Amino acid sequence: NAGVMQNPRHLVRRRGQEARLRCSPMKGHSHVYWYRQLPEEGLKFMVYLQKENIIDESGMPKERFSAEFPKEGPSILRIQQVVRGDSAAYFCASSPIGRRDTQYFGPGTRLTVL
Amino acid sequence: GIQVEQSPPDLILQEGANSTLRCNFSDSVNNLQWFHQNPWGQLINLFYIPSGTKQNGRLSATTVATERYSLLYISSSQTTDSGVYFCAVVETSGSRLTFGEGTQLTVNP
Numbered sequence: 001n002a003g004v005m006q007n008p009r010h011l012v013r014r015r016g017q018e019a020r021l022r023c024s025p026m027k028g029h030s031h032v033y034w035y036r037q038l039p040e041e042g043l044k045f046m047v048y049l050q051k052e053n054i055i056d057e058s059g060m061p062k063e064r065f066s067a068e069f070p071k072e073g074p075s076i077l078r079i080q081q082v083v084r085g086d087s088a089a090y091f092c093a094s095s096p097i098g099r100r101d102t103q104y105f106g107p108g109t110r111l112t113v114l
Numbered sequence: 115g116i117q118v119e120q121s122p123p124d125l126i127l128q129e130g131a132n133s134t135l136r137c138n139f140s141d142s143v144n145n146l147q148w149f150h151q152n153p154w155g156q157l158i159n160l161f162y163i164p165s166g167t168k169q170n171g172r173l174s175a176t177t178v179a180t181e182r183y184s185l186l187y188i189s190s191s192q193t194t195d196s197g198v199y200f201c202a203v204v205e206t207s208g209s210r211l212t213f214g215e216g217t218q219l220t221v222n223p
Contacts, residue, residue, distance in 0.1 A: 031209075033209075033210065033211070035211070035213075041215075042200060042213040042214060042215045042216055043157075043200070043202070043211075043213045044213070045210035045211065045212070048209050048210060055209065056208075056209060056210060059210065089155060091157060093211070101145070101162075102145070102147065102159065102162040103145075103147065103211055104159060105149070105157040105159070107155075107156055108155060108156070108157070110155070
């Protein structure tokens with residue numbers, strides 16, 4: 001049973017470019033969460049999605065960031081016009097039920113903005 | 115929102131020593147998880163433990179939900195135990211994990 005998969009594992013972008021991060025949840029999991037870890041800090045919640053629905057996006061920056069989890073395919077975290085402060089590790093987690101269940105984390109995507 | 119505090123922030127051990135890491139949280143929780151982030155940045159689930167006690171090899175964890183704390187015990191530590199240990203909780207009204215700032219553990223040979 002494959003775990004949570006994220007790609008790419010490392011992503012380098014220049015300021016002003018777009019970054020697209022993908023997350024495939026564990027088989028049978030319909031809940032996806034995105035977290036961001038800035039250098040030398042803990043993880044901070046960004047967004048919680050179910051298939052075709054954003055449930056909680058209270059941790060998302062107001063501009064340039066968006067997320068989706070379509071009926072088919074992986075969840076996508078999109079960052080437009082990246083800035084140096086977006087450099088971080090972005091982790092995706094999935095769970096089968098939601099807030100009462102274990103969240104399983106992927107290996108993360110490390111974004112570097114030059 | 116809920117507050118999560120971990121202690122100590124840093125811990126240095128000699129191989130073979132035992133240690134206890136603490137996590138305090140400020141409100142009732144549905145979910146509490148302990149993670150190990152290894153030096154390569156990977157997050158590894160250690161325990162899902164909203165209450166009670168669990169053991170897995172040299173690691174064990176206890177959560178006393180009524181007193182809002184959890185403890186992670188590491189016995190006979192090994193150099194591969196080095197890394198950052200995070201506690202994270204989901205408050206009863208929510209679904210997101212709120213992480214503590216972590217305990218940086220270094221185990222020297």
